[in-house]
Amino acid sequence: MRTTKWMVTAALLASLGAAAQQEANSNSSAPVRDASQAAQASQPAASAPAPAAPAAAQPVNAPQAATAQPPAAAVPTTMDDVVNLFIQHEHGLIKMLANRTPIVETYLQNLSFDPQLGPVPAEDHYFLGRMDMGENVDRKDYLRDEEKSMQQRLMGGFQKLYKVQYQPLGFSWMVYADRTDFDRNHYDFKYVRREFVGDVRCLVFDVTPKKDAGRGRFLGRIWVEDQGFNIVRLNGTYYPAPRNSYFFHMDSWRLNLIPGYWVPSFIYSEEGDFSAGAKNKLAFKAQTRIWGYDLKKGGKDNELTQIRVDSVTDETPANQDASPLQAERVWQQQAEDNVVDRLVNGGLLAPEGDVDRILQTVVNNLEVTNNIDLPRPVRARVLLTSPLETFSVGNTIVISRGLIDVLPDEASLAAVLSHELAHIVLGHNLGSKYAFNDRMLFNDDTTYQNLGFRHIPEEEEAADKKAIEFLKNSPYAQKLDSVGLFLKALQQRAPALSALLTTHLGNPLAANGTVTRLAALATQGPALDNAKVDQIAALPLGGRVKVNPWDDKAEMVKTAPVAMTSARDKMPFEVTPFFPRLARYGTTTAPAASPNTAAASNNPAASNN
Numbered sequence: 139m140r141t142t143k144w145m146v147t148a149a150l151l152a153s154l155g156a157a158a159q160q161e162a163n164s165n166s167s168a169p170v171r172d173a174s175q176a177a178q179a180s181q182p183a184a185s186a187p188a189p190a191a192p193a194a195a196q197p198v199n200a201p202q203a204a205t206a207q208p209p210a211a212a213v214p215t216t217m218d219d220v221v222n223l224f225i226q227h228e229h230g231l232i233k234m235l236a237n238r239t240p241i242v243e244t245y246l247q248n249l250s251f252d253p254q255l256g257p258v259p260a261e262d263h264y265f266l267g268r269m270d271m272g273e274n275v276d277r278k279d280y281l282r283d284e285e286k287s288m289q290q291r292l293m294g295g296f297q298k299l300y301k302v303q304y305q306p307l308g309f310s311w312m313v314y315a316d317r318t319d320f321d322r323n324h325y326d327f328k329y330v331r332r333e334f335v336g337d338v339r340c341l342v343f344d345v346t347p348k349k350d351a352g353r354g355r356f357l358g359r360i361w362v363e364d365q366g367f368n369i370v371r372l373n374g375t376y377y378p379a380p381r382n383s384y385f386f387h388m389d390s391w392r393l394n395l396i397p398g399y400w401v402p403s404f405i406y407s408e409e410g411d412f413s414a415g416a417k418n419k420l421a422f423k424a425q426t427r428i429w430g431y432d433l434k435k436g437g438k439d440n441e442l443t444q445i446r447v448d449s450v451t452d453e454t455p456a457n458q459d460a461s462p463l464q465a466e467r468v469w470q471q472q473a474e475d476n477v478v479d480r481l482v483n484g485g486l487l488a489p490e491g492d493v494d495r496i497l498q499t500v501v502n503n504l505e506v507t508n509n510i511d512l513p514r515p516v517r518a519r520v521l522l523t524s525p526l527e528t529f530s531v532g533n534t535i536v537i538s539r540g541l542i543d544v545l546p547d548e549a550s551l552a553a554v555l556s557h558e559l560a561h562i563v564l565g566h567n568l569g570s571k572y573a574f575n576d577r578m579l580f581n582d583d584t585t586y587q588n589l590g591f592r593h594i595p596e597e598e599e600a601a602d603k604k605a606i607e608f609l610k611n612s613p614y615a616q617k618l619d620s621v622g623l624f625l626k627a628l629q630q631r632a633p634a635l636s637a638l639l640t641t642h643l644g645n646p647l648a649a650n651g652t653v654t655r656l657a658a659l660a661t662q663g664p665a666l667d668n669a670k671v672d673q674i675a676a677l678p679l680g681g682r683v684k685v686n687p688w689d690d691k692a693e694m695v696k697t698a699p700v701a702m703t704s705a706r707d708k709m710p711f712e713v714t715p716f717f718p719r720l721a722r723y724g725t726t727t728a729p730a731a732s733p734n735t736a737a738a739s740n741n742p743a744a745s746n747n
C-alpha cells in the first residue's frame with residue numbers, strides 16, 4: 139500500500155539546507171588563551187573522563203569501554219608537558235585503532251596544464267580497500283584482479299620515478315606521523331602559535347626529525363587541540379628520502395568521532411609545479427577518504443549472523459494465500475533487502491539517513507507528475523564511494539556519493555534518478571537471484587565480484603527513453619538545460635576521467651570516453667563555455683555529501699556560497715584539498731566554506747545527534 143503522495147516543489151538546494159539545518163555550535167566563543175594559561179585553568183586534562191554523552195548518542199562499540207584511555211596525567215603546565223601529552227595520546231590512538239579495518243579510498247587525478255583552466259585532470263586512478271590498522275599499514279583491495287594489475291603497473295611506474303617507501307600504496311601513510319618512533323628521541327617539537335581550526339582551538343607545532351633519526355621520518359607541522367591534547371591535523375612529508383625515491387606531501391585530518399579520540403579521516407596529497415621552467419615529472423592531486431571504522435572484521439562467520447531476512451514483511455492479506463504475482467514481489471523484496479543489508483554491512487552503503495529522504499523527494503516528484511503507482515514505495519540510498527554511478531535493485535535506487543557531489547542542481551539529480559526509476563517502472567529487475575541467502579555469504583573484499591546490477595544495452599536504451607518521458611512531464615521539464623550542460627561537461631572531461639567513470643556495481647555513464655547515459659539530453663541547453671564564470675555545469679568532488687567515518691552516516695554538507703573570480707574556480711569533477719570544519723565530539727558544526735575555493739572542499743566534521 140502506498141501512502142498519498144504530494145509534489146514537493148522546493149528547490150533541492152533549499153531542501154538540502156533545511157535537512158542539514160542544525161543548531162550552531164555555541165562552544166566557539168571561549169576566550170583565546172595561550173597554553174600556559176590553559177594549563178592553569180581548571181580545564182579537564184586530556185585523559186580526564188570524557189564528558190558524559192547520552193548513551194544513545196554514542197556509537198555502538200565506542201571503544202572507551204574496551205580500550206583504556208591513556209592513564210590520567212597532570213594538567214600540562216609547560217609546553218614540554220603538552221608535547222609529552224600529545225605523544226602519549228598518539229600512541230594511545232595507535233593502540234585503540236589497532237584492531238580496526240576501515241575502508242580506504244584514494245582517488246587520484248594526474249594533471250596537465252591548460253592555459254585557460256590551469257591544472258586539469260589528464261588521467262585518473264582509483265584505489266579502494268580495507269586497511270588493517272594493526273602492526274603494518276596494509277590494504278586489502280576490493281578491486282578485481284585485472285584492475286589490481288593496472289594498479290601494480292601504475293605504482294610500478296611511480297616507483298620507477300620515485301620509490302614509494304611503504305608498499306603497496308603510499309596514500310594512507312599519513313594516518314599517523316610515525317607509527318613506531320613518535321617520541322623525543324627521534325623528533326624536535328617547536329611551538330609555533332595558537333590557531334582556531336573550525337570550532338577547535340589548536341596549538342601548532344613544527345616537527346623535525348633529529349639528526350640520525352633514520353630515513354622516512356615525519357617532517358612538517360601538527361595541530362594539537364587544546365583540551366584533550368590530541369593531534370587533529372598533520373601537514374608535511376617524510377624525510378630524508380632514500381636515494382632515488384620520493385615521498386609525497388600530504389595534509390591529513392582527524393575528526394573527534396568518539397569520546398577522547400581524534401580519528402584519521404581525510405588525507406589530501408598534491409605534487410607538481412606549473413610555474414615557468416618547472417619540471418613536472420609527476421603532477422597529481424589525490425583525495426584519500428577513510429570510513430567504516432565501526433565495521434565488523436568482515437569474515438564469513440560474522441556475516442552469517444548479520445544476514446537479515448526478517449525485515450521482509452508479508453503483505454498478503456490475512457487468510458489469503460500469496461498469488462504467483464505476490465510471491466514474485468515478496469521474493470524480489472527479499473533479494474532487495476539482502477543486497478541493501480549486505481552493502482551496509484560491507485561499508486559500501488550509508489545507513490538510512492537524511493540524504494535518502496532528499497533523494498526520495500526528487501523521485502517522488504517524478505512519480506507524482508507521471509502518475510506512477512508502484513505496489514511498494516521507491517527507496518533511495520547512498521553508495522559511499524566516489525566513482526559516478528547509479529543502479530537499482532528491486533525498488534531501491536542507489537546513487538554514489540561522488541555523483542551527488544558533482545551534480546549542479548536538482549534537475550540533474552532528477553535526471554540520473556529518473557533512469558533508475560525507469561528501470562523499476564519497466565520491470566527491469568535484476569537482483570532476484572540475491573533472494574538466495576548463500577549468495578550473500580562472501581568476504582567484504584569480494585563484494586564487487588559477488589554483486590552486480592548491470593543491464594543489457596536494450597534495457598539501458600529503454601530506460602533512457604522512459605526517463606526522458608518522465609522528466610518532460612515533471613517539474614524539471616523547464617530545467618533540462620542544466621542537465622544538458624552537465625552531460626556536455628561530463629563529455630568534455632570523460633576521456634581524462636576513466637577511473638571516475640568506471641562503475642563497480644551498475645552500468646557506466648560513459649563507454650570508451652563517450653557519455654551514453656541520457657545522451658538524447660546532451661544537445662539540450664547552451665553550449666559549454668569554460669570561460670564563462672557563471673556557467674556552472676558540474677561541481678568539484680566532495681562538495682555535497684559528507685560521511686561520518688566512524689558510523690558511515692551520510693549527510694549534506696552545509697556550505698556558504700563563495701564567489702568565483704575566474705574560470706579556474708569552477709573545477710568540474712576535480713579533486714580539491716580537504717578543509718573540514720573541526721568540532722569536538724557531541725557538538726554540531728556551523729556552515730563550512732564552499733568547495734569552490736581551493737581552500738575548502740569538505741565539511742565532514744562529525745555530528746552525533
Ligand SMILES: [Zn+2]
Pocket residue numbers: 557558561593597598601645
Ligand atoms: Zn541503467
